[in-house]
Structures are given as C-alpha cells and as structure tokens.
Amino acid sequence: MAERLVGADISPPDLRAKITGRARYAEDFRAPGMVFMKLLLSPMPHCRVRNVDTSRAMALPGVIDIMRASEVGEPSDRPSEEMLTDEPKYEGEPILAVAAVDEETAAAAIELIDLDLEPLPFVLDPLDSLRPGGPNAYVGGNQFSGQDGWTEYKWSQAEFDAIERGEMPNPLDMPVQWEKGDVDAAFAEADYILTEPVVHQSLTHHPMEPRSTMAYWENGRPFVYVSTQSAQRTKMSMAGALDVDPEEMTFVAEYCGGGFGSKIPGHTHMALAPRMSQKIGRPVMHRVTRYEENYIGRARPGFQSWVKMGFRADGKVTAIDLIIVQESGAYGASDYNSAANIADLAFTPENMRFRGVSMYTNTPPKAAQRGPGGAQIISMLEPLHDKGMREVGVDRLQGRFLNAPVEGATFGPRNSELTSIHAREALMEGAEAFDWETKIAMSGQREGSKVYGVGFGLSPFTAGSRGYDGLMVIRPDGRLYVYQGVGNLGTHSIADTVRPGAELLGLNWDQVEVIWGDSSRGMPRTSIQAGSQTTHAHTRANYAAAEDALRKIRLVASRRLGGSPNAYNVDNGVVSGPGGRMSFAQVAEAAIQMGGELDGSTLPDTISERETVPAAQRLAGQGLMGVATDNYGGSGSIYSWQSGFALIQLDHETGVVDILEYVGWADCGVVIHPRSLNAQQLGGSIQGMGMAMTQRWVFDSRYGVPFANRLYTARPPGFHDVPLQMTAGAVGIPDPQTPIGAKGIGEPSVGAGAAALNMAVMDAMGGNCLCRTPLTPDIILAELEGRPGPWNRLEQLVG
Amino acid sequence: MAELESVGVLEKKYSRRTFIKGVIATGATVSSASYIVPGPNGLRAATVQSSTERLITLRVNGQDRRVDVLPHETLAMTLRYKLNLTGTKLGCDRAECGACTVLIDGVNQYGCSILTHQVRGREVTTIEGLEDADTGELSVVQQAVMDEGGFQCAFCAPGFIMSMTAMVNQNPNVTREEARHALSGNLCRCADYDKILTCAMRAAELARSV
Numbered sequence A: 001m002a003e004r005l006v007g008a009d010i011s012p013p014d015l016r017a018k019i020t021g022r023a024r025y026a027e028d029f030r031a032p033g034m035v036f037m038k039l040l041l042s043p044m045p046h047c048r049v050r051n052v053d054t055s056r057a058m059a060l061p062g063v064i065d066i067m068r069a070s071e072v073g074e075p076s077d078r079p080s081e082e083m084l085t086d087e088p089k090y091e092g093e094p095i096l097a098v099a100a101v102d103e104e105t106a107a108a109a110i111e112l113i114d115l116d117l118e119p120l121p122f123v124l125d126p127l128d129s130l131r132p133g134g135p136n137a138y139v140g141g142n143q144f145s146g147q148d149g150w151t152e153y154k155w156s157q158a159e160f161d162a163i164e165r166g167e168m169p170n171p172l173d174m175p176v177q178w179e180k181g182d183v184d185a186a187f188a189e190a191d192y193i194l195t196e197p198v199v200h201q202s203l204t205h206h207p208m209e210p211r212s213t214m215a216y217w218e219n220g221r222p223f224v225y226v227s228t229q230s231a232q233r234t235k236m237s238m239a240g241a242l243d244v245d246p247e248e249m250t251f252v253a254e255y256c257g258g259g260f261g262s263k264i265p266g267h268t269h270m271a272l273a274p275r276m277s278q279k280i281g282r283p284v285m286h287r288v289t290r291y292e293e294n295y296i297g298r299a300r301p302g303f304q305s306w307v308k309m310g311f312r313a314d315g316k317v318t319a320i321d322l323i324i325v326q327e328s329g330a331y332g333a334s335d336y337n338s339a340a341n342i343a344d345l346a347f348t349p350e351n352m353r354f355r356g357v358s359m360y361t362n363t364p365p366k367a368a369q370r371g372p373g374g375a376q377i378i379s380m381l382e383p384l385h386d387k388g389m390r391e392v393g394v395d396r397l398q399g400r401f402l403n404a405p406v407e408g409a410t411f412g413p414r415n416s417e418l419t420s421i422h423a424r425e426a427l428m429e430g431a432e433a434f435d436w437e438t439k440i441a442m443s444g445q446r447e448g449s450k451v452y453g454v455g456f457g458l459s460p461f462t463a464g465s466r467g468y469d470g471l472m473v474i475r476p477d478g479r480l481y482v483y484q485g486v487g488n489l490g491t492h493s494i495a496d497t498v499r500p501g502a503e504l505l506g507l508n509w510d511q512v513e514v515i516w517g518d519s520s521r522g523m524p525r526t527s528i529q530a531g532s533q534t535t536h537a538h539t540r541a542n543y544a545a546a547e548d549a550l551r552k553i554r555l556v557a558s559r560r561l562g563g564s565p566n567a568y569n570v571d572n573g574v575v576s577g578p579g580g581r582m583s584f585a586q587v588a589e590a591a592i593q594m595g596g597e598l599d600g601s602t603l604p605d606t607i608s609e610r611e612t613v614p615a616a617q618r619l620a621g622q623g624l625m626g627v628a629t630d631n632y633g634g635s636g637s638i639y640s641w642q643s644g645f646a647l648i649q650l651d652h653e654t655g656v657v658d659i660l661e662y663v664g665w666a667d668c669g670v671v672i673h674p675r676s677l678n679a680q681q682l683g684g685s686i687q688g689m690g691m692a693m694t695q696r697w698v699f700d701s702r703y704g705v706p707f708a709n710r711l712y713t714a715r716p717p718g719f720h721d722v723p724l725q726m727t728a729g730a731v732g733i734p735d736p737q738t739p740i741g742a743k744g745i746g747e748p749s750v751g752a753g754a755a756a757l758n759m760a761v762m763d764a765m766g767g768n769c770l771c772r773t774p775l776t777p778d779i780i781l782a783e784l785e786g787r788p789g790p791w792n793r794l795e796q797l798v799g
Numbered sequence B: 001m002a003e004l005e006s007v008g009v010l011e012k013k014y015s016r017r018t019f020i021k022g023v024i025a026t027g028a029t030v031s032s033a034s035y036i037v038p039g040p041n042g043l044r045a046a047t048v049q050s051s052t053e054r055l056i057t058l059r060v061n062g063q064d065r066r067v068d069v070l071p072h073e074t075l076a077m078t079l080r081y082k083l084n085l086t087g088t089k090l091g092c093d094r095a096e097c098g099a100c101t102v103l104i105d106g107v108n109q110y111g112c113s114i115l116t117h118q119v120r121g122r123e124v125t126t127i128e129g130l131e132d133a134d135t136g137e138l139s140v141v142q143q144a145v146m147d148e149g150g151f152q153c154a155f156c157a158p159g160f161i162m163s164m165t166a167m168v169n170q171n172p173n174v175t176r177e178e179a180r181h182a183l184s185g186n187l188c189r190c191a192d193y194d195k196i197l198t199c200a201m202r203a204a205e206l207a208r209s210v
C-alpha cells in the first residue's frame, strides 16, 4: 500500500534548496551585462513635478538612461496608481527611474537630478479630511467615482460636536451603507447597550523579502524574475503590463520571501525593471531596499470606528451599529466592506447597520493584508463583546459560544450562506487545549506590579474558491509530474495541494515531482494566492486532473491487458486488474503510443483555452496526461475559522505586556499538512499580535513624513515578543462541499491573535477597554495612570 | 485655511533642509534618500564615485577568493554581487533583521553591517558552506530543519541557520529559553518562531550526538 499523503507531515520539496542557499529569490538572479535601476522617491506627501533637469545626472559616467512617468503611463486624474508619477500622492512615491552600470552610480545620479516641485495640500488622518473645510488628498476632492469624477465628502460640524461629547456620530448618506433586521427596535429592546469609538492603526506589510525584480529581453521576448505570491495570475498581469502575449514571456517566480497580501498578483512597480530593460536593451536589476519597501510595499488600512452593540440579558448580541472611516492611502482599499460582513458573521446580531467611507489620504498605498478587514474588525470587536458579557454577567467563554454562528447561519447584506461552519468547535476545543478553567482563574491576579490577563478571539475568513484547472503528466520514468501555477509564498501549497490527487493515484510522495515557478515549463489556469483560497481551490483542481489521469490509466490498462477499465486499480505506481499489471512507466509509454487524449495530443474543451491549453500543449506527447477543470461545484461562500487564546502579564508600572501562552485552534476542514497548518495558525496569530501591539504607523503630521519606515521602527514582532512555546490544533471536520474536504487557513489567525491579545490586555486592566491599537506601553500607561495621552482618542498615526 | 497651511508647512520644511536648496523657487537637488544605505562609515553614494576598488583575498567557505572590493563595500554585497553567493539575503541592509547573517571566525554577524575589508584574513562561512562539499551531507542544523520542516517563505532561513550554527557550536546543551535569546537578532516576518525554536532544539540534540 502506498503511504497516506493527506494528514502527514511531509516537508515541502523546496526545503533543501531553501536551507542550502540554492533557492533563488528575485534578487538572486543575474544576467550578463546586467545594470541597476534606482527610483527617485517623492520627498513630499503631495506635489506636482513642475520640471526635472536630468542633465547633470546623465553626464555622470556610468549612467545609462532615465525613465519618466510619461513613458510608462498616461496622466489621469483618476486615483489609479502608475509605476511613476509626476503628481506624487505620498512621500516616497516613485517619480522617475535611473539605470546605471552599478547601483551606487544610479544612486549618485539621483542626487544630481534637479527637481522643481510644487507642493500641494495633503492630509494624513481621514477625520481631518472629513471635517468641514478640511484638506483633501487629491486636488479634486476626497471621493471618486467613474460616473461623477471627484467630489468632496464631509461630515457636518454636528458630527464632530457629537464626537467631542463622546457620542457616536450619526452621519447621513455615507457612501456605503446597509442595514438588515430592525436595528433601532433591537436597541430599544436590548438589556444592555455599549457604544465605543475604536481606532485600528494602519500598518505596513513588510514581507521579509523586498519586492525586487530582474528582467531582460531577448529577440523581443521578455524574461522576468519577480517576487510574487501568485505565479500564473501574476504572469498574466505582467503580460498585460508589458503588453505581450503571455506565452511569449518567460516568467520566473520560484520563491517569494513573503507577501501577506502585498504581492498578490504582483505589484505596480514590478513592471518597471522590464520596461527599463526594454528601453535600454540591457538586463536590469531593480533591487528594492527596506526603506523603499516601506513606501511602495503596501499597508493594511486602519479604521476609525464607532461601534454600538446591543445585548440581551442572557448574553445574546441582538444588534450592531457600525461606522467605519477607513484610512485608504493614496489609491484606495476595500477592507471596510469585508469588516462589516465579518462583524455580522462572527457575532450573529441579526440586526445590523453598517455605514462606511473610504478616505483617500496622502500616505503609502493600502492593500489587502492577511485577513483584510476581518482581522481589524475581530481585533476591535472581541474586547467589546467581552465587555458586554461582563456587563450582563454572562460567562465570557459561554457568551462567545452563544454568539458564534452554527450551520445554516447567513451573513452580510445579501444573507450569504457558507459551505460549513464549525466555529463553536474551534472555540471550545481551543479553550480546552488552553486549559480555560485554570487560566481564567488567574485572570486579574497580581504578582508584584504584574497582573494576569486572559483573552481570546474567534475569527473567520474566506478560505476557498472553485473552478480552476489541474495539469499533470505521468512520464515514462513512471513518476507523476504535477504542473502548478500557484505561487510559492511560504505556505507550502505548491506541494500540499498535490497530495490528495497523488493519493488517489496510489503514489508514494517520492514518486511525485512538483513543477512550479517557471512559466516556460507550463502553468495551468490558477487562482490568485490570496483569500486563503489555494488549499481549497487547488486540492480540487489537482484532484480533478488526478481523476482524469486515473480514468486514462485504466483505459490504457484495459486496452493493453483486456477487461473493463473500472476493474483496474492503482497502487504504488502500478495498475493491476483482471488482465495483469502494468507499471506507470509502461502506462506512460503506452499512452504516448496511443496518443489522442491519453497523452494530451487532444485536449478537453472544458479547460481554459487561453491559459491551460498552451501549457498542456507544451507537455503533450510526454506521457499520460491528466488535465481537467474543477467542476465539483458547490454553493455558498467558503470560510474557515480560527480561535486564539492568550495568557499575558501586564506590568502596571511599565505598561509592558508579556505574552506567556498562546493556543490557536482552526476549523479548516480536513487537515492536509498538520505541521504547516500549525505554522500558519501561529505565524498568523503572531502577525496579529504585532498588529495589536508592536507594530507602528507613525507620521509627522506636520510634514506628512512617516517615522516608522524601517523594520526597527515599524517593529514586526521578534522572538522576545512572543511566547516561548505555543500550541495549535484543528477541529478536522471535512467540508462537505469539496471532495477533499479541505479549506484554507492562512488568514483568520491574524484577527484571532490580535483579538486575544487586545482582550487579555483589557482583562489585565480590570475590563477597561483601550479600544485602540497599537497597545504601546506609553498608551497603556497613560490609561493606567488616568492621564490623557498626548494624542486625541481618535487619532490615527500615533503609536 | 487648512489647505494653505499645509502647503506653507511644506515650503518651510523643504527650504530649511540643507541639501535641498530653494525647491519651490528655483528647483534643486532632491535627495530621495531611497537608495542603498550609506553603510557604517556613512559614505553617501555621490561621494563614493571617486573611490576605487582594491583586489583582496578573502577566505570564504574554506576557499581563497580573489575579489575587487570598494573601501566601503559591505560583506553581504561582496558575497552576493561579486562572489555569487546569493544564499546570504538582504532583508534590511541595516542591522535590523539578520537575513544577512554569516559566520566570521565562527561568530554570527550581520553581513550587511560589516565591511568586506574588515574580514581579510578571517574565516567567512555562508549558508553555502554548511553542506559537506564532497558528500552533500547537510550540517546538523540543516538536518534539524529538514527533520522539523522549518520555515515558511524561508527568506530568513539562511540567517537563522547561521545563527543556530554558531549557537550549537558554542553550546550544544542550549535550552529553549537560551536558544530564543541566541536567535533574537534574527527576525522572521512569517513568524515561524515556534517551529524555528523546535528546529534549534533538534539541532542541539543532533550536535550532541555527533
């Protein structure tokens, strides 16, 4: 019997390369005659380039060329990001690019460029832009629609007066609003109502690998080496950016040093190196520094919010009224919409009102960051929910259990359904692993100046999609070659999504070869690596291809050996049945001889003609081909759940928080790779802790300049910020709507980790909710000492 | 008026900064300050133009390597761009992340923050030098990472592995707590910390049994 592949800890096939220095990330590629490109970044948060004099720079020996915005995009007044711009919207936005023989010469040339800039008004904090007469991020206003162009959206003074009085504002006609149930009636009947302003900071992604790119052209064809989460999808967007036939391009993305949402289908500035290379006719390395990464590397949008929650005496949440003002940076973001949906899903209020506005600001661009919207809102609402439980006198954990959704729950303005929900199991199994009874008994206990706090969170996020293609070939060496279009972003999904299909074919893992990261080898139509959809989407796609391969193996065997195809079974690389047995090597040979659909000479018309067909055509005639589209269908959204439990100590003298223990528990269907699943849960949870406590998004509000622009100042968590030992596990109930039963898990953990920490800090402060992040010692101490902090309660950009 | 005020503020700021002369009125040299970090000796790119490379011999992974090096060139840059040893990564280029960690005479140091000229005559070990060149056998630390399935994106992995190597060489009886301290100069943005510590403990175990 071949080994079980699903549920086993099998290290990914790229691990050896990663730990011997052989793995090549984008900046590790070289090409003969390669030159370097550097960007000139805007020194102002909003300005217009009146004139650029490059003569002194061009005169510097070694400088090859300079590329301006007009060469890579059309000027437009839309809020759409271009690779280079003559009207920078944030400090650090690239204005032009210089190519030179080496990096230092390129940098020196940038020093020699004479810029004449016209400063323009700018705004950093969305509330400033909402004030009557407040500044706008764009010359034309602070809201844009294709229909109306630029407009101004302002709140009246009455809203700001209400905010001053500590009340929830009541703005009418917000750009996004929906309501379900009867919110006002539910509040009228509620036994307890809580109203709080909550601030969630924005924060930079800062993946470990900055977004460098190397590119060259040969015979009119581009070769590009990039850092991206996705592979096939990024290939398609790169081909679009370069205006070339995707099949004419060699696209290499073998490794990616993290993205967390900032490199989903590539990124805006990814096409600069190939464009420069095209211009100068030489290979170009665009090495992005950490400092540049801070600016062009994307950030999670922060929220300034008001939350009103109604509770019944038994602890049931009966109504939520939520306002979100989103700090959307220079080019917009949409986290607030998923935040509202997830608030409804996670707490099942039945009566819900959401009002939201996305505010352009002159800060670095925002993008999805691991659990976009969901992570922020869970981090913000769990402590408030907990506060509600304390007020109505219901056990904290039981109350959360009561408000968690069960099978059949619907959510959001369209009452969306889910394929499966095991939120309560994730909560209670996590609580058990955490030893809730013992830990909750420690809550509030003092040891010297330190007080124990216990917190938790229950966090959902999207976890799948349907309808992509799988592509694999069994070659005459008897091995299965699986062609992956998914990116290699550190989740191990390039390999793990292959396992159910390989298991169906009765193969041991050492009989399987995963091919990824190089478009010249063939990539089928693939999802983006975002929304935690890969595990679900591509276990299905690969399983569909494996079913196709199995059907063809049986066909070959029955033709060669006689008997009905269905009488043949596979195991250990051998097909056997009534007529005898054949090795997969023999099957592959036979398939090539028989041709037709068996070796991919003819292809099914269900697969993507634009993407999978060209990939399959490269491989036709090389062996027995399995190729198919995921037609398993299904209805409803696919979500996974993560619970997280934290025990902390808060030092009331220093404001320092020490996280002592953390447990994460997931509902993500069938577990494919336990060790990697646990790593995803804990890694994501730690990112959530960083979001809640260590990370910073701090600006000099006078000049519009970020202070937290490097790793040291932006402070992603380090070893000493996290517990010495952490635990994770999973519910393991299969999702009934996918043949494999597996869902993704990358994202919900961020909200769980952040919420657990936020709530634990609140607990260690006797139930006093700070209702803002980051929870820096300064902010905590000010609260503990009952003095006002040097910031406004609702201010963004402090930390 | 808020808008006008913010413009005025900018004007003041940029006319004050010494390296930008009269941006508003006349146009001037603007430093984007975006490029390579000047390096510990504080040289700026514009001034390094005049500096010249010198041919030196480095001892890297047990071999003598002849290489032309600028006076202010960092070891990480020499390794990556002159010796093609790209296993040493640059995560920050400024002593903030540890992705560039190499061993100098067995001690883990940030390759981005040490000048190449400073390591002449010293033994430099990079991630590429850990495997046995003849047999392909992995070092105990690498083997431990294989055993435990360490790292996610692994951009931090070479740096961590070098720090772990120094750690287990120094103390194969290291505790989990001590290992955390020994590795705290390395950052993992995927936050695979729990598994990295498990790898470290496995590495120490393997080191003890050699």
Ligand code: FES
Pocket (backbone or CB within 6 Å): B089, B090, B091, B092, B093, B094, B095, B096, B097, B098, B099, B100, B101, B110, B111, B112, B113
């Ligand atoms: S690159 Fe040297 S410490 Fe980050």
Ligand code: FES
Pocket (backbone or CB within 6 Å): A208, A257, A258, A490, B151, B152, B153, B154, B155, B156, B157, B187, B188, B189, B190, B191, B192
């Ligand atoms: S594994 Fe990605 S930074 Fe460590």
